[in-house]
Amino acid sequence: MSRRRLRRLLPVLILPLLAIAAWQVAIWVAAPREWMLPSPAAVAGAGWEARERLWFHAQWTLMISVIALIISAAVGAALAYVIARSRMARLAIYPWVIVSQVIPLVALAPLLVLWLPPFAAILVLAVLMSIFPVIVAGVDGLGAAHPDLIRATRGLGASEGWTWMHVRVPAALPRLFTGLRMAAVFVVSGAVVGELVASDRGLGALTRLSAGQFETPLTFAAVVLLALIGLGLFGAIAVAERLALPWTRRPTRPRS
Amino acid sequence: MPAKGVQVPHGTDIRIEGVRLALGDDPPMPVLGGVDLHVPAGTVAAIVGPSGCGKSTLLDVVAGLAAPDAGSISGADSVALMPQRDALMPWLTLRANIALGAELASAPRDDVGRRADEAIARLGLTGFADHYPHALSGGMRQRAALARTLLAARPAWLLDEPFGALDALTRTGMHDVLRDLMREVRPTVLLVTHDIAEAVALADRVLVAGPRPMAIVADIDAGDGADPAHAADAVMSALRTAGALA
Ligand SMILES: Nc1ncnc2c1ncn2[C@@H]1O[C@H](COP(=O)(O)OP(=O)(O)O)[C@@H](O)[C@H]1O
Ligand SMILES: [Mg+2]
Numbered sequence: 001m002s003r004r005r006l007r008r009l010l011p012v013l014i015l016p017l018l019a020i021a022a023w024q025v026a027i028w029v030a031a032p033r034e035w036m037l038p039s040p041a042a043v044a045g046a047g048w049e050a051r052e053r054l055w056f057h058a059q060w061t062l063m064i065s066v067i068a069l070i071i072s073a074a075v076g077a078a079l080a081y082v083i084a085r086s087r088m089a090r091l092a093i094y095p096w097v098i099v100s101q102v103i104p105l106v107a108l109a110p111l112l113v114l115w116l117p118p119f120a121a122i123l124v125l126a127v128l129m130s131i132f133p134v135i136v137a138g139v140d141g142l143g144a145a146h147p148d149l150i151r152a153t154r155g156l157g158a159s160e161g162w163t164w165m166h167v168r169v170p171a172a173l174p175r176l177f178t179g180l181r182m183a184a185v186f187v188v189s190g191a192v193v194g195e196l197v198a199s200d201r202g203l204g205a206l207t208r209l210s211a212g213q214f215e216t217p218l219t220f221a222a223v224v225l226l227a228l229i230g231l232g233l234f235g236a237i238a239v240a241e242r243l244a245l246p247w248t249r250r251p252t253r254p255r256s
Numbered sequence: 257m258p259a260k261g262v263q264v265p266h267g268t269d270i271r272i273e274g275v276r277l278a279l280g281d282d283p284p285m286p287v288l289g290g291v292d293l294h295v296p297a298g299t300v301a302a303i304v305g306p307s308g309c310g311k312s313t314l315l316d317v318v319a320g321l322a323a324p325d326a327g328s329i330s331g332a333d334s335v336a337l338m339p340q341r342d343a344l345m346p347w348l349t350l351r352a353n354i355a356l357g358a359e360l361a362s363a364p365r366d367d368v369g370r371r372a373d374e375a376i377a378r379l380g381l382t383g384f385a386d387h388y389p390h391a392l393s394g395g396m397r398q399r400a401a402l403a404r405t406l407l408a409a410r411p412a413w414l415l416d417e418p419f420g421a422l423d424a425l426t427r428t429g430m431h432d433v434l435r436d437l438m439r440e441v442r443p444t445v446l447l448v449t450h451d452i453a454e455a456v457a458l459a460d461r462v463l464v465a466g467p468r469p470m471a472i473v474a475d476i477d478a479g480d481g482a483d484p485a486h487a488a489d490a491v492m493s494a495l496r497t498a499g500a501l502a
Contacts, residue, residue, distance in 0.1 A: 148343040152401075155319045155337025156360045156408045166356075170347045246348045247388045 035214040037207060053206075054218075058225050060202040064119075064191045065233060067246030068126035072183050076131045078139025085164065094139070101132050106193050113198040122194030122202075129190030130183040137179025141172030174248055177241040184233035188226060203229075268334045270442050271293040275317060276469075277310075277326035278481040287313050288324065288437045289469025293446075297411070300438060300445040302455035302478070304491055311448045312340070315414045318446065322456035336410040340417045342397035344389040350400050351376065351385040351466040357407030362425065375403035379433065390411025395426040399433060406437065412444040420450065431457055464491055473498045 020040050026032075027039045034042060047054060079097070082089045105128050112121040145168045153163055195204025203222045210218040242249070275291045278284035287310040295301040303311055316322040318329055319337040336357075342426050344353045355372040363371060363418060376385050379399040389397050398419065405413055418434075419427045435458060455462045456478045464474040474494035478487040495501050 016293065082451060136370075146343070148339045149345060151316075151321070151337065151339045152343035152404075153356065153360065154321055155339065155414070156357060156405070156410075157333070157336075158360050162360075167345065173347075245347070247390070 035216045038217040038220060042217045043220040043224070046132050046215070046217030047224070050218055050221065054203075054221060054225060057201060057203045057206045057222070058229065060199075061188070061191050061195065061204065061226070062229055064122055064126060064194070064202065065187050065229060068123055068191060069180075069184055069187045069233060071123070071127050072131040072134055072187065073178075075127070076134025076179070076183070079131075080135050080142060080176075081169075083135070084139050084142035089106040093183060096133055097132070100128075105129050105190075109193055111139055111195075118126075118198040121198050122191060126187050126190030127192040129193070130187035133179040133182035133186070134176070135179075137175045137182075138172060141175030142168050144175060145171035145194055174241075176243070177237065181234055181237045181241075184237045185230050188230040188233065192226060267297040267299065268331050269297050270301075270318060270335070270412050270444055270446055271328075271330045272314075272318060273328050275314070275324045275329065277313060277317060277324045279320065281314065285409055285483065286469035288317065289471050291327070291471060293463055293472055295412075295444050295446055298442045299445050299461070300447060300449045300459045302459035302462045303472075304449060304450055304452060304455050304462055304495070305470065306467050306495075307450060309465050309468045310470035310501070311465060312416055315416050315446070315448060319414055331412060334410050335412040335414050336405045336406045336408040337414045338401055338418055339417065341421045342389070342394070342401040344397055344400055344404075346389055349386050349388060350381060350392065350396075353389065354381075354400055354403045354407060357404035358409075361407065361409045363407075363409075372403075375407050378406075379403045380436075388452055393426070394422050394499065395430060398422060398426075402434065402437065405439065410443075410466055412446070415445065415447045417448055419454065427451075427454070434458060452488050452491050455491065456484045462491050464494040465500075467500055 023040055025038065030037075038046070079093070083094045083097075084090070088147065105125065108128070109121070109125055112124055115121070116124065149167050149171065150163050153167055154160075158166070191202065192204035192207075196208050197204035199205045200209075203226050206222045207219050210216070270293070272291055272293050275288050276286070277288040278286045291314055294299070303314070305311055313322065315337060317324050319335050320329075320333065321337070344350075345356070348356070351369075351372050354375055355368050356377075358368045358371045373385075376382055379402060381396065381399055381403065384392060384396060389400070392400075401418070405415075419430050423429060431454065438458075445459075447455070447459060452462075460477075460479040462476045462478050463472045464476065465471070466473040474490070474491045474497075476487055476494065478484070
């Protein structure tokens with residue numbers, strides 16, 4: 001790693017290092033029981049010891065999160081298109097999409113478990129908790145194309161439908177990706193809530209089981225892994241964005 | 257360099273009679289107040305008028321993008337409209353942007369690339385074809401917009417303040433580019449500009465538009481036989497008479 005990259009990376013580590021230090025100091029000062037608050041070293045040790053068990057559960061959470069994120073992206077983008085394109089849909093559907101977010105979705109979890117098999121219930125919850133930013137960003141993006149771009153193509157004979165596919169949709173992609181990055185984070189929370197309530201597998205289930213048996217270091221390790229999964233999904237979307245939208249990168253060459 | 261293969265059909269007059277249009281609701285605001293004009297095939301007419309008087313609206317009506325409340329327009333499907341600034345798609349390379357013109361003209365698929373490359377060469381953009389618009393200068397983007405308009409293969413062009421966003425030096429260069437292109441292709445051109453010198457330099461006639469609701473208040477000869485300084489003075493005094501100068 002070059003020195004420059006190292007210097008850019010270091011500031012990112014300041015807060016976590018401070019947090020771990022404060023945590024360790026709290027352990028020294030208050031000396032709590034390990035099942036109340038384990039030390040950072042105890043968490044690392046427990047995590048390493050239970051690595052196979054953690055991996056078993058992490059795979060499950062990762063799989064559900066990825067599937068739910070794909071569903072949110074596809075269904076959210078499609079809904080955004082319909083809402084932006086049709087006045088009727090904008091009036092009939094969009095307000096309810098917004099109202100649906102006022103319901104604390106976590107409270108729906110027990111109901112979903114009642115109605116659906118566990119896997120489906122978790123998936124639905126993860127989708128519900130991640131689709132909203134996709135829809136809102138998509139609708140905003142579809143309205144964001146500069147009017148001159150539409151006038152320029154209509155003025156060369158393009159139909160209204162053509163401008164939707166070739167102007168409004170590509171112009172919406174940067175904002176859509178912003179929504180997707182938010183969805184990537186929310187989808188993990190959704191999966192965990194589902195697993196807490198409805199599953200014996202997944203990191204959400206593991207936090208419930210381990211905390212219930214006072215294996216607190218393992219609970220902490222699971223939480224750290226969950227954060228890493230969220231970061232990973234966020235990063236994956238960012239990479240996809242760079243690949244899909246080369247034109248949003250700043251010019252590498254001075255303007256001539 | 258001759259534009260072999262770049263063909264634009266000849267011979268469309270632009271003819272507008274008694275066009276009226278009000279925009280907005282309660283109350284509708286009259287924007288076009290009975291516009292009459294006639295641009296004979298293959299000639300260039302400039303429209304000069306105060307900002308907000310309805311020039312862009314008029315071009316929309318001629319291009320068929322807005323329906324007038326009254327009056328008649330001939331040849332809406334034979335015009336290509338080029339809006340203010342370049343209006344290139346930021347997500348397409350220069351070549352793909354230019355090719356849009358041919359695609360919208362329903363050129364045969366395997367012909368589109370060839371025509372785009374010809375237009376790129378014709379407008380001196382060789383070497384920049386694979387750049388995205390944001391990496392190029394205003395002048396280059398404007399050339400690309402002209403190339404796209406050219407490939408639409410329509411006999412009449414409506415240019416809406418095409419060089420309004422360029423610096424003076426680049427603008428003068430673009431005048432030469434456009435003049436050469438028009439001399440070669442012979443389109444019928446309606447050019448909207450707020451630059452009197454530009455109107456006199458490029459057009460055969462300068463039409464002066466009065467303040468909203470718009471009407472044509474003067475028609476001034478600026479062809480090869482006319483004295484440019486004299487034509488510019490005439491445009492100025494017509495604008496003053498119309499109350500178009502603040
Ligand atoms: N959709 C619209 N609804 C209401 N007013 C409009 C609309 N479009 C344009 N106008 C008004 O019509 C007038 C003429 O606009 P425009 O044709 O763009 O002027 P110009 O191109 O001459 O500067 C302006 O005062 C503008 O505010
Ligand atoms: Mg205008």
